[in-house]
Amino acid sequence: MTALEINDLGYSFGAKRALDGVSFALRPGKFTALLGPNGAGKSTLFSLLTRLFVSREGRISVAGHDLAREPRAALSKIGVVFQQPTLDLDMSVMRNMRYFAALHGISGREAQARSERALAQLGMVERAGEKVRDLNGGHRRRMEIARALIHEPEVLLLDEPTVGLDFKSRQAIVDHVHGLAERGLTVFWATHLVDEIRDYDDVVVLHRGRVLAHRAAAKLREGRPLAEVFIEMTGGEETR
Ligand SMILES: Nc1ncnc2c1ncn2[C@@H]1O[C@H](COP(=O)(O)OP(=O)(O)OP(=O)(O)O)[C@@H](O)[C@H]1O
Numbered sequence: 001m002t003a004l005e006i007n008d009l010g011y012s013f014g015a016k017r018a019l020d021g022v023s024f025a026l027r028p029g030k031f032t033a034l035l036g037p038n039g040a041g042k043s044t045l046f047s048l049l050t051r052l053f054v055s056r057e058g059r060i061s062v063a064g065h066d067l068a069r070e071p072r073a074a075l076s077k078i079g080v081v082f083q084q085p086t087l088d089l090d091m092s093v094m095r096n097m098r099y100f101a102a103l104h105g106i107s108g109r110e111a112q113a114r115s116e117r118a119l120a121q122l123g124m125v126e127r128a129g130e131k132v133r134d135l136n137g138g139h140r141r142r143m144e145i146a147r148a149l150i151h152e153p154e155v156l157l158l159d160e161p162t163v164g165l166d167f168k169s170r171q172a173i174v175d176h177v178h179g180l181a182e183r184g185l186t187v188f189w190a191t192h193l194v195d196e197i198r199d200y201d202d203v204v205v206l207h208r209g210r211v212l213a214h215r216a217a218a219k220l221r222e223g224r225p226l227a228e229v230f231i232e233m234t235g236g237e238e239t240r
Pocket of ligand 1: 013017040042043045
């Protein structure tokens with residue numbers, strides 16, 4: 001069973017075709033990058049995967065659950081980190097975690113244990129008592145990723161999670177999330193930054209709402225810089 005499977009998915013904003021005939025399946029326990037220039041349709045796809053938008057065209061299945069027919073079962077298997085941060089700045093890291101655990105019906109010792117486990121996976125345990133407001137941007141992002149793991153999902157979706165961060169913070173997050181995939185989590189990471197992608201990652205190239213390629217990064221670039229191949233495939237333009 002694949003962790004996430006998308007079949008013939010389409011979506012339009014009025015006359016604007018944002019996604020068209022999108023089909024692919026993620027390999028379990030892999031870091032898959034969704035690589036596309038601005039306007040390619042990455043956020044639209046994430047909105048459909050998280051049911052912020054609903055489409056009548058095509059099918060999405062998460063861990064064997066059809067998202068349209070069994071939304072609760074399917075969504076319970078997904079962890080999401082949106083592009084825009086959604087943290088309560090005046091709560092401590094641990095309180096944020098436990099609050100989010102409660103939203104998933106997890107409380108008491110179980111909430112504490114899961115929070116500690118998730119924070120440990122992102123190297124954030126020693127920050128547990130700090131107010132989110134006092135954290136730098138990179139640590140806030142790591143906290144959000146930890147929070148998205150609290151219900152132990154099978155698939156972690158991240159929509160351009162390193163936007164606005166400096167190089168070092170970006171690298172730390174990229175390293176941590178690759179580590180999660182190495183421990184068996186299926187990761188789907190939207191980006192337009194090729195330096196976040198490693199040769200052994202899978203890549204889905206999205207352009208003008210269509211999938212242009214889906215293969216291992218090493219195979220996609222065939223010895224050339226990935227940036228060069230990406231620009232060649234997409235024309236290097238934004239598509240808004
Ligand atoms: N609410 C909307 N109304 C009309 N068109 C929209 C709307 N949202 C997105 N679009 C269009 O749909 C297409 C896909 O946009 P989307 O935001 O999904 O791309 P993206 O790959 O996520 O880009 P970015 O990297 O800038 O977030 C673009 O052409 C965009 O202009």
